[in-house]
Every structure is written in structure tokens, then in C-alpha cells.
Amino acid sequence: MDFLFLERMNIGIDMMGGDEAPSEIVAGIDQYLKVGNAHLFLIGQVERIKPLVSEWNLPADRYTLVNATQVIDMHDHPTRALKEKPASSISIGFQLLATEKIDAFISAGNTGAMLVGSLYAIKPIEGVLRPTISTIIPKENGSTGLLLDVGLNSDCKPEQLNQFAVMGSVYAQQILGIENPRVGLLNIGEEEGKGNLLAQAAYPLLKENKHINFIGNIEGRDILVDKADIVVCDGFTGNIILKMAESLHGITRRKGIDHEYFDLFNFENYGGTPVLGISKPVIIGHGISKGRAFKNMILLAQKMIDKDVMQMMKAEVEA
């Protein structure tokens, strides 16, 4: 059945990444295998993974163990780690992805190393100026939006913001299931012409862009209400917003403010964030990811492959 084997969807998972690796990852895989259909490549120190997969009784035909003797930890320097540790789970994961042995790669390990691998080991989508990372933003009315960039591009050109809008729109439509997503430009005033030089220059590009549903400027007060589905900004501003929003979860918990709204600011729940603009799905998880987050990340990878989101982004960016 070689044909079936070739058609099979293969997702690689870094078994050493995250605060509770590999045990919570195996727990997440167990959850995933009950609902998903991909074949999983479990990449890491086999002697640590084997007892766990036995213990959880994972079906042997659903996964392949890939031994990676080294581990990139949180203290490794992101740009040097991949070179210095070629036998690490992250390095091997990117090798497998680059050579098409796997169709997607997931890790909750060293974020910097994951970004470096995404940028240098995997080809960008043709026409994409710079890949980007996004975050889900919880809204007052319970819906979720997308904010991007959140830190990969701390200085941006207007053309990049315009591409973020396109990539975000494809992602929101295909993965978040938002029809005709409204794109807002994060800015410090409502009217065209307001803002810093970047926002002033990006506005006309977004306005002219026929591939997106641009609704104009979005102010800081609009981020958490349901005004836009996609908010584009430079990675400096986006990262500050993301981390400030994340901090609300801890602050409210420490203050004993118990409300489901602030549970939405527990970003662990969202699984991971994909790197958009590269030719293969790479999903980066929160270091504190637990079983459910890993299950969600694998499901996200499966959905991105199923829908061929990268190909759609290519078509939209080129058009």
C-alpha cells in the first residue's frame, strides 16, 4: 500500500519542548489520536519517550519514533542552538520538514530557535517579504480575532503590514472560520492620515488591496471589542499588546477576580501560534502547554495541511 503511505499526512512533534515535556505531550497525543487521522513523528530522546507511549498504550501504527539525542533548552541561544545542537529534536524536526518527510512541525520548546528554524530552514512562500506570527485576541462578546505581527518583525515596512493583512485573512477564513474577515489597521486615530509614519503609509496600501476587507483604523480601545477580526501592526506594538493582555490573566487570578472573561486571557488554552508566510506549517507552543494545548496544536497542523492554507496564502500574496 505504498500509495496510501505517500498520501498519508505526517506531523512531526518535538517531544522535548515545553515545561512538562515529554509527559504532557504524550497525554496530548493520546487525546489527538482519538479524533485526528495524521501519522505522528515523535522526535526526541527515545529512551524517555518509549516508556510513556507504552504506558499510554498509544497505537503503534499511528506514530514513528525518531531519536534525537540532544535537547535545546530555554537557555540555549536561539540563533546558535540549531547549529550547535544538530542532533536536537528541533534541529531534526526542521530537517524532516525541509526534506518533506513530515508535512508540519510542532514544538513548545525554545521559541527563538523555532523562529530561526522557520526563517532559515524552511522556504518562505514566494513573494512574502517576511513571515509573521500572530495571536488570537479574545473579544468582549466571546468571539476571537487575530492580531499580527506579535514580535517576529519589530520594525516593519508598510508593504509588510499589507501582507500580514492578506495572510491573516486567509488564516482567519480557513482556520478560524471567519467569513470575509474585517481587517483593521492598529492606529492612534480614526481617520486616514493619522498615526506614525508606518501607519500613514500602510493605510493607502490596505485601502487599495482588493484581497482583503479593510475597515480602516482600529484604536487601542477597539482591540478587545468586536470591531475588527484581524488587527495588523508592527511586531513591537503587537508584542507589547499580547504580553499586556496575557498579564491580565495572572493579575485577575491573583486578585481573586473569578470571571470566565479573564479565562480567555489564559493564552495556554489556544494551543500554539503558526508561523505564517513560510511554505510549511510550523506551530510554536507556549512553554507551559499541557495535554489539551498539544492536542489542539496537532489538530491545527492537520487543519492547515488539509486546507492547504500555505498554498492559498501563496496565491493571495502573488495575485
Add this chain to the structure above:
Amino acid sequence: MDFLFLERMNIGIDMMGGDEAPSEIVAGIDQYLKVGNAHLFLIGQVERIKPLVSEWNLPADRYTLVNATQVIDMHDHPTRALKEKPASSISIGFQLLATEKIDAFISAGNTGAMLVGSLYAIKPIEGVLRPTISTIIPKENGSTGLLLDVGLNSDCKPEQLNQFAVMGSVYAQQILGIENPRVGLLNIGEEEGKGNLLAQAAYPLLKENKHINFIGNIEGRDILVDKADIVVCDGFTGNIILKMAESLHGITRRKGIDHEYFDLFNFENYGGTPVLGISKPVIIGHGISKGRAFKNMILLAQKMIDKDVMQMMKAEVEA
């Protein structure tokens, strides 16, 4: 008693500025006069103010009415308004301030017009590259910090951030009563060298600056906790943060989340924000300011004059 007259502190108030002008302003003045000692110049349409000061029975020797027949409203174009309406309360206020008839000017009216007046009618402090506006930031532990710039300078140079740190430090010490205030640079990483080009270039300037207590980078997650007393950033980022923080008050209220912590995000309570870096105190209030906010703004102006904060900033910036 000419001598006493000359020594008197005169504070000008725009009686037409704010959603509930002039009634809430008169209410605030009444509160102020019971605790403060400045003489007030009430600038606005006298036929509207007179009945109110009678009604409130304000002591006649504590104020002077100044007739201003025109009104700059929220819809007037900020840069054109002052020229087009020279008999407006805001225009006359700046004229009185520029000619030293008053020592400080307060308005909750058109923010743009107030900023234009501050920048063009009033001299900047010698050596200051650009004036700035700040906001109080409520902290998890109940203390308050200062964030600046929050929108006057949407694109900044590193030297400006360095001056914001100096001006913010003087303000925090003299007005907020914070000894040796900790200055943080808003950034997207902890270590020196992180961040966008602006933050990378500003870091060494702040580190070398002997006039401030620089503690390094502050991330988005640190803004609402008590890590720094003063957080410096460009006005684009600062404005987004301020407006996002402000929106939390409305969101939590609408969701019925009743907790004193989120009352701190009701920025009306803080009165107004001073324009720092100009030679005279100008305080800009929230449009929705009520009596208490006006009282606090007049007290703030009095304190800034009393402590001669502008002169201290001049000394620190020049040194």
C-alpha cells in the same frame, strides 16, 4: 497690596471645555476653593458662567471672569481651531498664559487644540526636543506609575525617549511623590540589544544617563505590575496601551465584573494630564471630566506651580 497681587498664583480654566461644561467645572471649582489658594481666571461665555457662579455662591475675590465669545468644540479641526476662533476660551487661555497673566491653564476641551496651543503658543523648555504627554498607570499592588509618551510624538528619536525619562522622573518625584523613581524602557525582550531600532538605540542613552534611575527593559507583561515607576516609549505604542487599558474599565463594567482594581482603569478619576516640556503648566482633561476631576486638575496645576516643576525639568534636561 500690589505686592501680594503680583505674588498671587493665577490659574486659568477653560469653562467651555468638556462634555458637561460649564456646570461640572463650576462644581469642581467650588470643591477646589475650599482647599486650594490660587486665584482662578474663569474663561468662557460670561452669560453662561455668571448664573452658575451665583448659584454656587463662589467667593467673588477668588476668581475673575474673562469673557470668551467663541467655543472650540470637539468637531473643530485642532490645527485650524485656534486661528479660526481667536475669541474662544482655549485661544484666550493660551494668550493669557503666554503673556503671563496666568501661571497655568486647564481645559477638558478639544485635546488636539490644547496640544497645538501648548506646542505653538507656549515656549518649550530650553533644550527640550519635543514636549510630551503622559498617563498615570494603575498597578496591581495599588501604586501608580507614569507612562510616556502617550500620543503626542508618534514617531520618536532615541534622544526624545531619553528626555521623556528625565521629565517623567522630575514629575514622578515632585508631583507623584515617588523617591528615586525607577525608569524602564518599554521593549519586547529583557536584555539590552533587544527590540526595534528605536529601543535598541535608546537603551544605551538611558543606561548612561546619570539623572535617572534606569532599571532596563520593561515588557508588556510588566506594565501593570509594580516593576518600574516610569515607562518610556514612543507615542504610538503608549497611546495604544493607554486606550486599551482605558477600555478595560468599560468592558468589566458591562460584564458586571465589579472590583476596585478595575475602577483604577477609570481614567476620569485622575483628573488631567500635563503637557511636559513646555515652560508653563498646561493640563488637559478628559472630555467626560466631572467636578472631582476638575478639582484635581486645579490642585495639580497649583502643585506644579508651587514646586516650580518646569524650572526643575529645565535644570535636569540642560545638565
